[in-house]
Amino acid sequence: xxxxxxxxxxxxxxxxxxxxxxxxxxxxxxxxxxxxxxxxxxxxxxxxxxxxxxxxxxxxxxxxxxxxxxxxxxxxxxxxxxxxxxxxxxxxxxxxxxxxxxxxxxxxxxxxxxxxxxxxxxxxxxxxxxxxxxxxxxxxxxxxxxxxxxxxxxxxxxxxxxxxxxxxxxxxxxxxxxxxxxxxxxxxxxxxxxxxxxxxxxxxxxxxxxxxxxxxxxxxxxxxxxxxxxxxxxxxxxxxxxxxxxxxxxxxxxxxxxxxxxxxxxxxxxxxxxxxxxxxxxxxxxxxxxxxxxxxxxxxxxxxxxxxxxxxxxxxxxxxxxxxxxxxxxxxxxxxxxxxxxxxxxxxxxxxxxxxxxxxxxxxxxxxxxxxxxxxxxxxxxxxxxxxxxxxxxxxxxx
Amino acid sequence: xxxxxxxxxxxxxxxxxxxxxxxxxxxxxxxxxxxxxxxxxxxxxxxxxxxxxxxxxxxxxxxxxxxxxxxxxxxxxxxxxxxxxxxxxxxxxxxxxxxxxxxxxxxxxxxxxxxxxxxxxxxxxxxxxxxxxxxxxxxxxxxxxxxxxxxxxxxxxxxxxxxxxxxxxxxxxxxxxxxxxxxxxxxxxxxxxxxxxxxxxxxxxxxxxxxxxxxxxxxxxxxxxxxxxxxxxxxxxxxxxxxxxxxxxxxxxxxxxxxxxxxxxxxxxxxxxxxxxxxxxxxxxxxxxxxxxxxxxxxxxxxxxxxxxxxxxxxxxxxxxxxxxxxxxxxxxxxxxxxxxxxxxxxxxxxxxxxxxxxxxxxxxxxxxxxxxxxxxxxxxxxxxxxxxxxxxxxxxxx
Ligand SMILES: Nc1ncnc2c1ncn2[C@@H]1O[C@H](COP(=O)(O)OP(=O)(O)OP(=O)(O)O)[C@@H](O)[C@H]1O
Ligand SMILES: Nc1ncnc2c1ncn2[C@@H]1O[C@H](COP(=O)(O)OP(=O)(O)OP(=O)(O)O)[C@@H](O)[C@H]1O
Ligand SMILES: [Mg+2]
Ligand SMILES: [Mg+2]
Numbered sequence: 037x038x039x040x041x042x043x044x045x046x047x048x049x050x051x052x053x054x055x056x057x058x059x060x061x062x063x064x065x066x067x068x069x070x071x072x073x074x075x076x077x078x079x080x081x082x083x084x085x086x087x088x089x090x091x092x093x094x095x096x097x098x099x100x101x102x103x104x105x106x107x108x109x110x111x112x113x114x115x116x117x118x119x120x121x122x123x124x125x126x127x128x129x130x131x132x133x134x135x136x137x138x139x140x141x142x143x144x145x146x147x148x149x150x151x152x153x154x155x156x157x158x159x160x161x162x163x164x165x166x167x168x169x170x171x172x173x174x175x176x177x178x179x180x181x182x183x184x185x186x187x188x189x190x191x192x193x194x195x196x197x198x199x200x201x202x203x204x205x206x207x208x209x210x211x212x213x214x215x216x217x218x219x220x221x222x223x224x225x226x227x228x229x230x231x232x233x234x235x236x237x238x239x240x241x242x243x244x245x246x247x248x249x250x251x252x253x254x255x256x257x258x259x260x261x262x263x264x265x266x267x268x269x270x271x272x273x274x275x276x277x278x279x280x281x282x283x284x285x286x287x288x289x290x291x292x293x294x295x296x297x298x299x300x301x302x303x304x305x306x307x308x309x310x311x312x313x314x315x316x317x318x319x320x321x322x323x324x325x326x327x328x329x330x331x332x333x334x335x336x337x338x339x340x341x342x343x344x345x346x347x348x349x350x351x352x353x354x355x356x357x358x359x360x361x362x363x364x365x366x367x368x369x370x371x372x373x374x375x376x377x378x379x380x381x382x383x384x385x386x387x388x389x390x391x392x393x394x395x396x397x398x399x400x401x402x403x404x405x406x407x408x409x410x411x412x413x414x415x416x417x418x419x420x421x422x423x424x425x426x427x428x429x430x431x432x433x434x435x
Numbered sequence: 436x437x438x439x440x441x442x443x444x445x446x447x448x449x450x451x452x453x454x455x456x457x458x459x460x461x462x463x464x465x466x467x468x469x470x471x472x473x474x475x476x477x478x479x480x481x482x483x484x485x486x487x488x489x490x491x492x493x494x495x496x497x498x499x500x501x502x503x504x505x506x507x508x509x510x511x512x513x514x515x516x517x518x519x520x521x522x523x524x525x526x527x528x529x530x531x532x533x534x535x536x537x538x539x540x541x542x543x544x545x546x547x548x549x550x551x552x553x554x555x556x557x558x559x560x561x562x563x564x565x566x567x568x569x570x571x572x573x574x575x576x577x578x579x580x581x582x583x584x585x586x587x588x589x590x591x592x593x594x595x596x597x598x599x600x601x602x603x604x605x606x607x608x609x610x611x612x613x614x615x616x617x618x619x620x621x622x623x624x625x626x627x628x629x630x631x632x633x634x635x636x637x638x639x640x641x642x643x644x645x646x647x648x649x650x651x652x653x654x655x656x657x658x659x660x661x662x663x664x665x666x667x668x669x670x671x672x673x674x675x676x677x678x679x680x681x682x683x684x685x686x687x688x689x690x691x692x693x694x695x696x697x698x699x700x701x702x703x704x705x706x707x708x709x710x711x712x713x714x715x716x717x718x719x720x721x722x723x724x725x726x727x728x729x730x731x732x733x734x735x736x737x738x739x740x741x742x743x744x745x746x747x748x749x750x751x752x753x754x755x756x757x758x759x760x761x762x763x764x765x766x767x768x769x770x771x772x773x774x775x776x777x778x779x780x781x782x783x784x785x786x787x788x789x790x791x792x793x794x795x796x797x798x799x800x801x802x803x804x805x806x807x808x809x810x811x812x813x814x815x816x817x818x819x820x821x822x823x824x825x826x827x828x829x830x831x832x833x834x
Contacts, residue, residue: 257702261684264660268667269679280668285660299701303656 046179049323050087055426056330057086063418064334067411071344071404073337076395077387079158081333082149089132089181090322091152092315093209096219097231098123098187101250104289105219106131106182109315110174111290115139117170117184127166128205129184134171142167155208163200179319183209190228207237214322215315216245222252222263222285227270235274242275246314247283253297253304260285260297284311323430327423334419335385338412339375343392345407346375352402361401365393445578448722449486454825455729456485462817463733466810470743470803472736475794476786478557480732481548488531488580489721490551491714492608495618496630497522497586500649503688504618505530505581508714509573510689514538516569516583526565527604528583533570541566554607562599578718582608589627606636613721614714615644621651621662621684626669634673641674645713646682652696652703659684659696683710722829726822733818734784737811738774742791744806745774751801760800764792 060081067073074080094102103119114131116139118124130145130153140148142164146156156167166186185206186198210216216238220227238245249267252260264285275281286304287293288311293301347364351357364371368389376383459480466472473479493501502518513530515538517523529544529552539547541563545555555566565585584605585597609615615637619626637644648666651659663684674680685703686692687710692700746763750756763770767788775782 257699258705261663261682261702262679264664265667265682266679268664269671272668272671273675276672280661280665283660283664300656302698303660306657 046319049319052323053086057083059418059422063414064337067337067341067415071341073340075398079155082154084151090214090318091181091212092215093183093213094217095185095206100219100221102219103184106184108290109176114170114172116168123187125184125186127168130169131182132171133177137172140169145169159200159205188231188234190230203234203237206234210238210241214318217248219248219250222249223254225263232274242277245281247281249283249285250288252285253287253293256296257300327427338415339381339385342375342379344404347401348404357400357402365396368393448718451722452485458817458821462813463736466736466740466814470740472739474797478554481553483550489613489717490580490611491614492582492612493616494584494605499618499620501618502583505583507689508575513569513571515567522586524583524585526567529568530581531570532576536571539568544568558599558604587630587633589629602633602636605633609637609640613717616647618647618649621648622653624662631673641676644680646680648682648684649687651684652686652692655695656699726826737814738780738784741774741778743803746800747803756799756801764795767792
């Protein structure tokens, strides 16, 4: 990861993310603000959402080796790190590059617009108290940031004792992640109901998930096959997708292989190499993914603005706002299709009527401004020219 | 398999099956005959149903190595055997012990009450023309009989071109089998819709199914893991049971391992040894299974006889048979529960009303004889004394 070519690419990546941020700030955000987009959908993007390195989230039951694996990749300890056979990591740790080693408490990190964590405020103080950012120098952190998570516990402990919605928090990180690593312990395979729920919450992110069957060197090859088979048997049923998830089998930490699995050494080394190669490929893919997500968001912003202004135009001037708005919201599918046909929009770009309607209850539709053609054209320009140009640069960089 | 201890056990097994046959003939069959049991449920048992060695059925797509595996176990060719990279086995072959090598055509085999194939007549001549019994001397055949099946083909070919219901035939063999081996080719893994349907038809026999991932030496260890993982991923969804099916991985024929999988030689040898040990355990388990099945059948025979005689007693003496019978059949659940309570029977021993009703349409209930207390007592005696005594002997033999 400290290879100069990788560093150079990382710098180009940062420059492209800067351009992307500029496009968002200049051409998309103004339209979002006018029509209160964040209160309908997801919060507005902060500079931190663009500056961030690709994000790798590690999840799994306790003691499967999540923290040890991060430690191995960092080639050093990180502040706040705790490794033990007991449930040990009790906070969510964001591990990112920094010139000096320091930790930033969750509450402070979440108000810093330069970081990609402002969205976490919605999970409340009880969560933010259990969130911490660790900054430290390590070659891999120039390319990737990590989220270490507390082990998923079985039974009621998981949700209630923790005082925040663990699944929702994991889903939040997962939807922003470039890679979701789900670790299992080959020596003690166990797919609890809680873990199943988390995996189900990750539906839709299947393409980002990779499985790690860790500590596979602690059992003999035949046993290892049985465990791996049982894992696949269960995962296929939980994940349901016909596409088989990639599983990396081995021992992912800085210790030599155990005796029991020694005869699989070649296999484990090949698997480790494959996993590292996958992580190395992330920065490039991450940039393309960010662009795609911004394009999706921009399309929704446009639809949203057209919808709001279409509904606004039907609101009465003086009184009867409430009743009229209720009538309009009751026939949203009809209004949606008018807007869709009038503007030649794709049906798939429209939000769920229920979502729109829920957001609209907090607003008087009449209070939205008239749609500014200029702003719409600026955004169309971003979608039609600026972003494709950026993507072309990326493709060049990739080849 | 030619070990003297195994031979001795095989002879004791045969003696026990003889006793079981005698119990059936003397104490169960008479009651079956009186109340036309075979026309309601399954055909009457012939001597061949008791004399048979444990049965192992091999299924899988074409060219996965079913025939080659049997050949390997026999340590010789069998008459009718065809091995090739093309779909080659085009008949169902029953491979059983015989002093001299010979084949018996399906039509002849199915009318021979000394063989366990009389039930196959229901699949008609188009199937029997595609069925053949091979008799030959081979040590393993003293302990086990095999059914080699034609590879399951994809698309319409499977059912239509063959002119008989392949799935139903496989299900017939599977329900009589002691072990169902489902083979896959690691080099060309493919779970066609036809195969999925066959696996679904095997539901209820999960405990008898073992999977063989064959030709696993033809790919390198990492690839082998991916294939195995993909197999488990899909199987878990098709078979659905939470219990993971046992998969034997290796190369199951008489050739040395290929270069690609050489590093897995220990694993493959261990797997082969496990599979052979499993086959060796079959004769003992098979005897217990036959007894259990006969007990289940006897319970149903008793319930059936009591039901028929209960309904018969309500039939009018002279006319109105048809109308009365229709009324009785329309309220079977009520009549069932009367019989159940009056005789202290288990609800689970009763047939589905629809099944009983379908069988009854071919009979005038009034024509059934009065229930003979003597016959019922004989059968109760078999269930309460003769069969438990036989089981006790088996347990002794096992310890
Ligand atoms: N690859 C490995 N092989 C064998 N043991 C390992 C491996 N990785 C970690 N361990 C051991 O497993 C235990 C748990 O490790 P670690 O704390 O990293 O797991 P974790 O998943 O972060 O747990 P938690 O969810 O509680 O934070 C420790 O004792 C550690 O030394
Ligand atoms: N363990 C093995 N490793 C490699 N090749 C094998 C193995 N077993 C069989 N083969 C080869 O695979 C091909 C198919 O074998 P075989 O005819 O036994 O399969 P089958 O499942 O019986 O096919 P069919 O369903 O058409 O009867 C043959 O060329 C055979 O030599
Ligand atoms: Mg940890
Ligand atoms: Mg064959």
